[in-house]
Amino acid sequence: MKKENFLWTSSKTGLLGGAIAIFICLLGMVEIFNKRYVIDELLPLGIFLLLATAFATGFIASRRAQEQFSESQPVYNLITGALGGAIVGILLMVLIIATDQINLRNVFLNASPTLVSILTFGRGLSGVWIMAVIGVAFGFFGGAFLIVPEKYRNPILRSLLWSFLLALFSGLFRVVLINQGSVFEAIAKFLFGTTGLSLFGAILIFASILFISMLSSSKGSSVRQRITQLPKRNQVILRVVVIALIVYIAIGLPQVSGPFIAQVIVILGLYTLMGLGLNITLGFAGLLDLGFVAFYAIGAYTVGLLTSYGQFGLQHISFWLAAPIAVLVAMLFGAFLGLPVLGVRGDYLAIATLGFGEIVRLLAGSDFLSPYFGGPRGIIGIQKPCLGFLESFIKVDTPQVCNGIEFGGPKEIYYIAVISAILIAFIAWRLRESRLGRAWMAIREDEDVAEALGINLIQTKLLAYMLGAAFAGLGGAIFSTLVGSIFSSSMQLIVSINVVALLVVGGMGSIPGVVVGTIALIGLPELLREVSEYRFLLYGIALIGMMLSKPEGLWPSQAVLRELHHEVPIPETGSSLAPEVATPE
Secondary structure (H helix, E strand, O other), rough: OHHHHHHHHHHHHHHHHHHHHHHHOOOOOOHEEEEEEEEOOEEEEEHHHHHHHHHHHHHHHHHEEEHHHOOOOOOHHHHHHHHHHHHHHHHHHHHHHHHHHHHHOOOOOOOOOHHHHHOOOOHHHHHHHHHHHHHHHHHHHHHHHHHOOHHHHHHHHHHHHHHHHHHHHHHHHHHHHOOOOHHHHHHHHHEEEOOOOOHHHHHHHHHHEEOOOOOOOOHHHHEEEEHOOOOOHHHHHHHHHHHHHHHHHHHHHHHHHHHHHHHHHHHHHHHHHHHHHHHHHHHHHOOOOOOOOHHHHHHHHHHHHHHHHOOOOOOOOOOHHHHHHHHHHHHOOOOOOOOOOOOOHHHHHHHHHHHHHHHHHHHHHOOOOOOHHHHOEEEEOOOOOEEEEEEEOOOOOOOOOOEEEOOOOOHHHHHHHHHHHHHHHHHHHHOOOOOOHHHHHHHHHHHHHHHOOOOHHHHHHOOOOHHHHHHHHHHHHHHHHHHHHHHHHOOOOOHHHHHHHHHHHOOOOOOOHHHHHHHHHHHHHHHHHOOOOHHHHHHHHHHHHHHHHHOOOOOHHHHHHHHOOOOOOOOOOOOOOOOOOOOOO
16 A cells, blocks of 8 residues: 555545534533433543544544555554554644634624633643543554454443443432442442442442353354253243333332433323334335324314313313324324325425425414314413322313322323323334235335235225324323323424434334434433434434444334345356256256
8 A cells, every 4th residue: 555545545534524523522522411420420422422433533544555455454454554553633623723713703703712712721722732632542542443353342331331321321320329228329339429420339330241241253153053952841931031020120210210211201202102103104014204293283183172171171081081082093094194195205205295295284273263173372271190089070271170190291101101102103114015015015125016916005004194194193192191182283294204214214114213213313422411402403314324334224124124125146257147948858
């Protein structure tokens, strides 16, 4: 490899990494994320992002250089890594000097003295060299990481990622452990600080995960093989024990985590319901629906009208009766949407369904229908679910009293959302394995061929729209009782986009993928309030990363895996692809 190419490869990667680091700084992520720590009082999250950028730049620069060598060159790996990281540090130095000497805030609001103080660790221009040294050091570490054998590199990387995730959610784990008693409280205070992992906790957690990863790499396959060789009765017992443990955790989680975590899980359950509904329409049948939030709104408004004790309440019935009605109404609107667009395909179908969602939102918030749906004022005073009997309605604006158990807060509605999500997931799983599910998948692959095979396209598509709408309607029904009110402004197009995004990230057509995608794109930003401002940026990064590295999703279905990773065998030299013809002897 020529010296010029060697330097140019490192420089290009370093310039790209430096541009990303400057973008993170000017976007305000460093300043905002610095309020949270990865290691308590030692490593802020904002600085960690820059360190990770320099490390990744060094690793990628070293790998690109290695690809151009005929054999491994450890010295060049270290040099290219250090050079790439150095360029990242130098560009950050330029940003510090420019921010201090020039008023960049006319264009970049986040180029503030606070940013300069963070990047120089409070030393001002006298500490401008620190970022260059850090860039060289972590770029060097990135290059050195490539030299590590793969059997050690993967467990180390896995341990770093898990330690980072535990640091991000240290507040959650700390609260859960403290609520378990004095022994667990001592463990929580040893492992976690107030805003991140403690230093000893970080070392212990990293070492423990590394040990488990190494053990899993060497013994995992043999353990899995032994489990598969167990007698069928023992396998059933093992599954029952695992399911019982999950149920026990699910039942006790709201009691030890507090109302905030319970509310986050309720939101996850609602998005899971919508995701399972859109998974039928888009994942199974291949019908892109960008107006899916309309069915969510229809379910919410139906429950609001039937249970509200406010001005716009039509009837005053229990949630347990109103929710099935909301599901049926959403199904009817699913058929109402499906009929006009049965012959529309591809991008045109997406535009048509998007228009339907916007029409529903605008009508619900319009002055024309405000006597019926409240218009901009919405519907308030929605009755909470009651496990018992409601007192007879006396007058408007007087809430009905529940003679029994009222599911008033997030901790109680948590159980409704989780049970509903589990029930709908079971129904979706059974539908996928049924004859109807196979018909949906045939339509997704090729409508013309499916019709030629005898599949009724009108009936099958309508069922996909109706069942998907029903699941979304149930999610909207639970949402209205959780909030206690419903407004048209809550039903924006971005809700539909979020549901489509979680399907793509989790795995199109995969039921477990819906749950994984919901946790990744909805749950993490909800738990990390600092991240919520940059949610759409993270969505874009996640989607681009998924398309490049795992186009099938985090937990793909087996059908999608076969489609995307189908390898055609290459015939040996001298062989023919033509079928062999038997010749008479």
